[in-house]
Amino acid sequence: EVAQKLTPRRIHTQIDYIHCLVPDMVTIVNQPYYWGVMDRYEAEDVLEGKPEGTFLLRDSAQEDFLFSVSFRRYGRTLHARIEQWNHLFSFDVHDPAVYAAPTVCQLLEHYKNPDCCMFFEPMLTTPLPRPFTFPLQALCRSVICKFTSYDGINSLRLPGSLKDYLKVYHYKQRVRVRRFEMDKQPAIKITTV
Known part of the structure; x- marks a missing residue:
């Protein structure tokens, strides 16, 4: 005997964040x-x-x-x-x-x-x-970050390792939550009698 059953509804949640430097x-x-x-x-x-x-x-x-x-x-x-x-x-x-x-x-x-x-x-x-x-490096980081944004650091003409150093003191701010219902797909269950 072959029985068909619908799988339970699945919801996928996507959370979008922006990164902000400590003000x-x-x-x-x-x-x-x-x-x-x-x-x-x-x-x-x-x-x-x-x-x-x-x-x-x-x-x-x-x-x-x-x-x-x-x-x-x-x-x-x-x-x-x-x-x-x-x-x-x-x-x-x-x-x-x-x-x-x-x-x-x-x-x-x-x-x-x-x-x-x-x-x-x-x-x-x-x-x-x-x-x-x-150290002077830490003091300079705080001043540079005062005059730019997290994303703005990427446009600075600096080596990647220095850009990473500038981004250390940041936090994530949630800006949007989206929920998607996934399509219901029939699951086939085979039962032997």
């Missing part, structure tokens, strides 16, 4: 509390024994996030990823009640006021200055 990278690099590449364990060592509210900004070790803030609260060092959605930066982009800002520095500035910090949010009252300066 205030020059300001970030010039902040004494920005330490650049540092993992959570190094941050914990540096912040050990510091007073409540002491903080530093560092590059996030997780691929989907650009920055994390490490801070002292409740007698220990805590860490919070900075998320991005709709060109806004926040500690929780999925909760509309959580503060969001158009730049990373504006976000951190908001949390410097202890009255604005709920018990579960970062309290960033005392920046921990880094004891080093960034």
Whole structure:
């Protein structure tokens, strides 16, 4: 006996993104509390024994996030990823009640006021200055990126490796979601009786 059965409906989703450079990278690099590449364990060592509210900004070790803030609260060092959605930066982009800002520095500035910090949010009252300066290459990158866009980097007359270096501090912004229903095709099921 041969029976014919329709396969279940399949939907394909396509998400289109644009790439955007971090809007205030020059300001970030010039902040004494920005330490650049540092993992959570190094941050914990540096912040050990510091007073409540002491903080530093560092590059996030997780691929989907650009920055994390490490801070002292409740007698220990805590860490919070900075998320991005709709060109806004926040500690929780999925909760509309959580503060969001158009730049990373504006976000951190908001949390410097202890009255604005709920018990579960970062309290960033005392920046921990880094004891080093960034190399000229990193400073130049932030200035160049201030005057171009992610796609604009491709038109610069520079070697490919330098273009890749300029694109490091970027985020993806979703611009469109399309769903396509795939054609229903009959599947043939052969059953022996």
